[in-house]
Amino acid sequence: MKDIAIRGYCDRPSVATGETIRFYVSANETRGTFDAELVRLIHGDSNPAGPGYKEEAIKSDLEGQYPARFQRTQFGSYVEVADPDAGLQPDGAFSVHLFLWSTTPSRGRQGIASRWNDERQSGWNLAIEDGRVVFTIGDGSGATSSVVSDRPLFQQIWYSITGVYDPEKKQLRLYQKSVVNRTNSRFGLVVPLDSDCAVSADATVKAADSETSLLIAGLGEAAAQDGRTWCIAHYNGKVDAPKIYGCALGQDDAEKLSRGEIVRPISRLAHWDFSAGIGLNGIPTDHVVDASGNGHHGRCMNQPDRGSTGWNWDGHEENFIHCPEQYGALWFHEDCLDDCRWEKDFEFTVPEGLKSDFYAVKIRYEDTEDYIPFFVLPPRGTATAPILVIASTLSYLAYANEQIMHKADIGQAVAGHTPVLNENDVELHKNLSYYGLSTYDGHIDGRGVQYTSWRRPIMNLRPKHRQGFGSIWELPADLHLIDWLNHNGFEYDVATEHDLNDQGAELLRRYKVVLTGSHPEYQTWANADAWEDYLADGGRGMYLAANGMYWIVEVHPEKPWVMEVRKELGVTAWEAPPGEYHYSTNGRRGGRFRGRARATQKIWGTGMSSFGFDHSGYFVQMPDSQDERVAWIMEGIDPEERIGDGGLVGGGAGGYELDRYDLALGTPPNTLLLASSVEHSVVYTVIPDDKAFPHPGMNGGEHPFVRADITYFSTANxxxxxxxxxxxxxxxxxxxxxxxxxxxxxxxxxxQFIKDEPAPRV
Structure with a gap:
């Protein structure tokens, strides 16, 4: 396999006529040039049983050569507080206090709070080294003084930590005290933790100005350049209520702080209250408030988890908007990424007359290529065709850079075979910090990934990509539909699920019929509203997919390129921790649509029932297929024909993920069941949602829920x-x-659906 030498991304999923989209590219080296051209994506499947890969080169202003350069990515989440006047670097005595809940205390050096220049060894930092808390000051010449806790940290235990610099006594002090209650930590009150200590050491140097920002959850690499401090030595875990005092606190002060009491308010230089700003709409912001009144406000970088249980959470309230004082923590991870923040390489303004469709910028450097997909909309507020295809951009984000097949413990078992790896999989494994994780991955500390971003190279959002189970998935699979529409001469427009979230049913009402792609699994509540209103008002829909509208997600209101998901029991790679099921971006509960009384059956007629990834079955016709009211659907198909006994995905039309008709879950009672799939192996299994008690007989060939159903129903109007x-x-x-x-x-x-007449009633 070749090493990938170039990769890129764009700033948003879709763009309309007259609007501009920006592109960002990084090569392995700052050397030479790369080529860029615009292509229309048509068919992404190279399966020899099909028509093969198809794209169309489009002449455009962006076509040309550009200087190739390496662009660094800041990986890992942290808080940055700009401090140009060194107000957080006192000349004399100072103290730092915070509450700490470490998830990887033994994972090397980790900055907890710092105003530190690692290159010059100047400033101060509170960190973890070799599993113990360390408080260090440096004079900038390479000389440092440190005090080290004599008790190691326990994983996922809340501590009160106080670091003190006392120049009068020429002393550094460190106070460490566990603050475990019945619910806030891994262990409860019955465990006799030996982790409290009060230690001191000589301070033989004076802390020099680091010329960096103050960082929470990392260390400054070097002096700030262009106003930016690069963060290294990231911390994994939670921090709550960090404070800085312009005095040397004593042990009595540290004891009071461990109980959440206020001490020496006049000497308080900063107090970052991570719960400040929580309201009825959650805490949809990166802004971090300094509650001291001194104006040292900060900003979250790379989206740490907000709405997280704090040091004093007692388990009685599960929604942070109802009890913000117990949700004062941020949860940081060394492998978070919400935006690569690269410099722009070029931009593209969509010219008048460019067809609404799936597009990509194709970039080539040396002997490798990459595609940066995006979607061109019709002019704002208009429709240029009777058909609308909704690109599943929310699901694309959920799976962005996933590594399920080659990293998840059960990946091979779910697929029923060994994974099929390609260059993109190897690249993700080797250079994860370029790309970030998917919502199917776990952070390095085991926490499920709940935020995902468009502003990074997404290696499986590429038209030629093949999934680890050997077939295509998401965008390449959706191109099967685009190719078929082109082959048959249908005129269509394209919009994304992000556009649907913004515009609602108004977007859909411009069209006679709306088509899904192959896998619209992740939807916002607003998208479900739009679909339901459109259909109820007389719209026509074609759900050409399975496992649609399963997980509820939210789009970040300040950063619309970021999506949030909080998962619960169901078909899931992880489950949110206790007390953290509600979205930081709006305060609503996450999880499944079905778990909030909105099973997919209520809108699209069928909903998730089973999955398996070894091969696909076919459909056999049910008695309703011969109902004269649906003769128009079955026209040209013999009553005894198998439907879909062949295909490019698993060898048949009924496979991978399957939805079923179920009146108990809300399938409209006038729905006709036209056909059901058969010939599913034991790799297919009933989803956990339908397993009150796991028992034998839950797989393909044994359980009636292992099937896909073809259905039709008419709606009002x-x-x-x-x-x-x-x-x-x-x-x-x-x-x-x-x-x-x-x-x-x-x-x-x-x-039938594009005709100027109502859909046939049943």
Whole structure:
């Protein structure tokens, strides 16, 4: 496999006529030039049984050569407090206090709070080294003084930590005290923790000005350049209520602070209250408030977890907006990334007349290439075609740079075979800090990843990418639909789930019919509202997918390129910790739509039922398929025909993830069940949502819930909804040179739905 030499990203998923989108590129070396051109993406599957990979080069102003350069990425979350006047670097005595909950105390050197220049060894820092808290000052010449705790930290235990510099006594002091209650830590009150201490050491140097910002959860690499301090030695874990005092605190002061009491308010230089700003809409901001009144406000970098339980959480309240005083913690991770923050390489203003579609900038450097996908919308407020395709950008973000198949313990078991790796997988493994994690991964400390960003290279959001289970997934799979629409001459516009979240049902109402891609799993509550209102008002929908509208997500209101998810029990790679099920971005509860009385069946007719990734089955027709009211759907298909007995994804149209008709979960009672899938292996299993008590007989061939159902129902006001309930459905559209009954059925429905007449009633 070749090493990847270039990669890039754009600043947002979609752009309309007359608007500008920006692109950011980094090469392995600052040397030479790279080529860029605009391409329209048509078909992303290189499976030899299909039409092959297709793209169309588009002449544009962005085409050309650009200087290649390496751009550094700041990885890891932290808080930065600009301090140009050195107000947080006192000349005399000072003290630092905070509450600490470390998730990886033995993972090397980690800065907890610092105004430190590691290059010059100047300033001060409170850190963890060799599993113990250390308070250090440095004079800038290489000389330092430190005091080290004589008790190691226990993992996931809350501590009160106070570091003191006392020049009068020429002394450094460190006070460490566990503040465990019944619910805030890994252990409870019955464990006799031997972790409290009060230690001192000689201070033989004076702290010199570090010329850096103050950082919480890291150390400054060197003096600030262009107003930016690079953060190293990241801390993993929570910090609550950090404070700085312009005096030398004593042990009595430290004891009071450990109880949450106020001490020496006149001497307090800064007090960062991470709960300040929590309101009815959560805490949707990166702003960090200095509650001391001295104006040393800070900013979260790379999206630490907000709305996290603090040192004093007692377990009685689970929503942080109702009890902000117990949610004063930020949870930091060394592998967070919300924006690479690279310098712009070029931009593109969409010219009038460019077709709304799936596009990418194709970049080439030396012998490697990369694609930076984006989506062109029609002019704002207009429709240029009767059909709208919704690109599943929220699900693209959820899976962005996932490493399930080659890192998750159960990855191979879920797929039923060994993973298929490619260059992108190897690149993610070798150079994770360029790319960041997906919401299917865990942070280095085991916490599930709940924030994901568009502003970074997303290596599996590439038209040629193949998933670890050997087939294509998300964007490349959605191109099966784009190719089929082009092959059959259908006119369509494209919008994204981000656009739907912004515009609601107003966007959908411009079109006669709206089509999903193959896997719209992650949706905002607003998107579900838009779909439901559109269909109820007479719109027509085609759900050409499975496992849609399963997880509720939120888009960050200040950073719309960032998405948040909080997961619960279900088909999930992780579960949110106790007390942390509510979104920081709006305060609402996360989890599944089904868990909030909104199963997908209530809107699209079918909902998630089973999954497996070894091979796909086919559909057999049910009695409703012969109902004369749906003869238009079945036109040209013999009553005995298997539907989808062949395809590019798993070898059939019924596979990978499957949805079912279920009246108990809200399938409209007038829904007709046209066909159900069969021939699923034991790798397919019923989802946890339907397993009150796990027992034998829960897999393919044994349980009736292991199936996909093709359904149709009509809605009020002339609307209609058609669902195929399988991720692999779109992969069968081009099977046998597009001459197959999956293509025929899909075309029958689409031709009917674009007519100037109500959808047929059932």
């Amino acid at each position: 002339g609307g209609g909804m058609f669902a195929t309930s399988s991720i692999s459905w779109l992969g069968s559209l081009s099977w046998n040179d597009y001459d197959n009954n999956v293509s025929k059925m899909t075309k029958n429905v689409l031709n």
